[in-house]
Amino acid sequence: MKSARRDCAPGLVSARVLPLIRGAMPEPLIIALDGPAASGKGTLARAIARHYALAYLDTGSLYRAVAYLLLREGADPSDEKAAAAAARAFSLETIDNTGIRSREVGAAASVVAAHPAVRQALLEFQRDFARRPPGGAKGAVLDGRDIGTVVCPDATVKFFVVASPQVRAGRRFRELEAAKPGLTQADVLADLMERDARDAARADAPMAQAEDAELLDTTHLTIEAAFAAARRVIDGVIRRCES
């Protein structure tokens, strides 16, 4: 394992990429993207999944779905027992993709995500998705906060995607403003800062850059430029292993 990493691409590639490029892939190609809210990792993850024909899982949507269920029932997101029960009841099919995108659900998701029992309940689902990607895909792209560190520490390629708080707040504000008259960019910035602090400070699987993750700062990048930068890294890993 260690020597495969050294031989191919120091700090970036795991042993699983060797069989992949030799044409016999016993294990899937896994690409992990972590980073703070609105850093651009979701957009990037979807573009990577499309380009390399991989399955995609937005792991934040799982925590959002749990939070959404709790809020709908009038339960308190900080109640670990209720949150863990909601996490165990969760299924991908029941996710309300529109409902989970609100500002309130985002904040509550960060609260439920700090409960170890919730993380435990969602862990196997995420690992299973990566190990056995649906639809016969040859691998999977997962984005979140702890994919490279906890969910898939052996991912083939890992990114930690960041952007300045102001740029992130601007992006999230433009997504939310139509549905929320009166909302200001300053409100969104305050939400993001609070959420980032909670996600990074929690004891269990905090948001963190894996040691072997590539740092990608999208502050001054268009979506196309960020995607091109990610592709260079992924293609580079594969090429180095081929040579």
Ligand code: DC
């Ligand atoms: O990526 P997002 O903003 O949709 O995520 C919502 C919340 O879910 C985020 O504030 C923290 C939590 N989360 C997490 O703890 N671990 C993940 N892998 C993904 C999201």
